Amino acid sequence: MxxxxxxxxxxxxxxxxxxxxxxxxxxxxxxxxxGGLGSPITAQALADRPEDSLVATILQGRPGTAMPPWQPFMTPAEARWLVWVLKNGKGLP
Ligand code: HEC
Structure with a gap:
């Protein structure tokens, strides 16, 4: 925020x-x-999570969990923008 x-x-x-x-x-x-199979990723849930670690989670996934790596589908800059969108709830229902 x-x-x-x-x-x-x-x-x-x-x-x-x-x-x-x-x-x-x-x-x-x-x-x-x-949340569902994955954890909640609302602005509230992510408020105290450091941006860098969220970007890394999205790009690399979380080994040993269902969270897959999205590196093949987006650039680091795009992942950073998505984290900003999630943290700010921008344009989200
Ligand atoms: C196949 C299921 C699945 C899909 C698809 C998925 N995730 Fe996840 N995600 C998870 C799970 C499970 C976790 C929790 C991992 C753990 O226990 O640490 C997670 C964790 C996360 C976290 C970390 C939350 C935190 O509190 O630290 C973020 C951010 C995240 N996902 C974003 C995304 C984004 C963005 C996408 C789409 C590009 C996505 N996820 C797609 C299953 C999924």
Whole structure:
């Protein structure tokens, strides 16, 4: 919260990432990110998590858990922008 938005992807790519968030991430973390197979990833749940570690979790996954690595599907800058979106609830239901 309260941090500046990092460099944002172009609008078409933002739309793709938001789609990924709803469909793919939502499959485990829930449509409204309240959790399911995956832990809650609401702004509230992530408030005290350091951004760098969340970016690393998204890119590399969490070995030994169901959280897969998303590195093949997004750049580090895009993962950082997604973390900002999640932490700020920007454009999310
Ligand atoms: C196949 C199920 C699955 C999918 C798909 C998935 N996750 Fe996860 N995710 C998990 C699980 C399970 C954990 C908890 C791992 C643990 O126990 O540490 C997790 C953890 C996380 C965390 C860390 C939360 C914290 O409190 O530290 C973040 C952030 C996260 N996922 C984001 C995402 C994003 C963004 C996507 C889509 C690009 C995604 N996840 C897709 C299962 C999934």
């Amino acid at each position: 309260g941090t500046a938005e990092p460099p944002a992807p172009v609008p078409a790519r933002q739309a793709e990432l938001m789609h990924l968030l709803r469909q793919d991430c939502g499959a485990c973390h829930g449509m409204t990110r309240q």
